[in-house]
Amino acid sequence: MEAVDLRLALGGRTVLDGLTLAAERGRTTALLGPNGAGKTTFIRCCTGVLEPDAGTVRIGGQAVGRALAGGRVGVMPQDSGAWSGIRPLEMLRHLAGLHASPLPVDALAERLGLHELARTPYRRLSGGQKQAVNLAGALVGRPELVFLDEPTAGMDPHTRRAVWALLRELRAAGTTVLITTHAMDEAAELADRVHIIDAGRVRVSGTVEELAADGRSLEQVFLDHTTSRIRP
Numbered sequence: 001m002e003a004v005d006l007r008l009a010l011g012g013r014t015v016l017d018g019l020t021l022a023a024e025r026g027r028t029t030a031l032l033g034p035n036g037a038g039k040t041t042f043i044r045c046c047t048g049v050l051e052p053d054a055g056t057v058r059i060g061g062q063a064v065g066r067a068l069a070g071g072r073v074g075v076m077p078q079d080s081g082a083w084s085g086i087r088p089l090e091m092l093r094h095l096a097g098l099h100a101s102p103l104p105v106d107a108l109a110e111r112l113g114l115h116e117l118a119r120t121p122y123r124r125l126s127g128g129q130k131q132a133v134n135l136a137g138a139l140v141g142r143p144e145l146v147f148l149d150e151p152t153a154g155m156d157p158h159t160r161r162a163v164w165a166l167l168r169e170l171r172a173a174g175t176t177v178l179i180t181t182h183a184m185d186e187a188a189e190l191a192d193r194v195h196i197i198d199a200g201r202v203r204v205s206g207t208v209e210e211l212a213a214d215g216r217s218l219e220q221v222f223l224d225h226t227t228s229r230i231r232p
């Protein structure tokens with residue numbers, strides 16, 4: 001997946017300001033950036049929800065619409081209120097049915113702690129449980145490329161580790177993963193390559209080892225390359 005010089009203004013403000021980055025096939029790429037840096041907007045541009053004002057996104061050499069139509073792209077959005085009344089396993093079975101060779105739903109649900117929630121409507125789930133359902137929904141079709149927008153936000157440490165294990169297995173199976181996170185340990189644990197973005201453009205990129213080569217922590221590198229919007 002390659003994005004080149006994406007530009008987008010929303011509500012009269014520049015949100016993407018020449019964003020260029022690639023997610024290498026079969027690798028895990030992490031996008032870090034302060035609140036409002038443009039991470040979710042970037043994912044929306046990559047998944048056909050938003051059209052950039054300028055710039056291009058190619059997925060496996062194809063335009064976004066064509067790649068999405070092929071059914072090989074999964075996405076876990078930050079919030080999806082769309083499932084209000086549906087029960088998690090029903091939803092996952094429905095999504096599985098849309099794909100040629102889906103993951104086994106029961107095993108996936110069990111790994112993410114969803115098997116006991118078969119009768120609970122989505123809107124009654126806890127925040128972390130909703131996240132787990134959305135993640136399972138993104139993965140159930142065995143996508144070649146998956147966009148995960150803060151997949152472990154709100155998850156307890158047991159679930160977070162289960163998700164990390166799942167994501168490591170996906171990587172081993174050759175899946176391309178693009179993940180956003182505010183958790184530096186998560187980026188360090190999972191990412192082959194990290195891009196730190198701020199105000200709609202990439203500020204610095206590299207492996208965690210490269211970024212932290214001078215002894216700084218990844219968090220310090222983040223703080224040094226990004227701007228706080230908090231007024232002291």
Ligand SMILES: Nc1ncnc2c1ncn2[C@@H]1O[C@H](COP(=O)(O)OP(=O)(O)OP(=O)(O)O)[C@@H](O)[C@H]1O
Nearest residue numbers: 010011015033034035036037038039040041042078
């Ligand atoms: N439809 C919209 N209209 C106006 N502004 C928008 C719209 N969508 C997003 N924005 C603005 O674009 C900026 C980037 O938002 P985005 O959700 O991409 O940030 P983010 O990096 O994902 O942040 P977070 O870490 O908080 O999730 C924000 O200032 C947001 O208010």
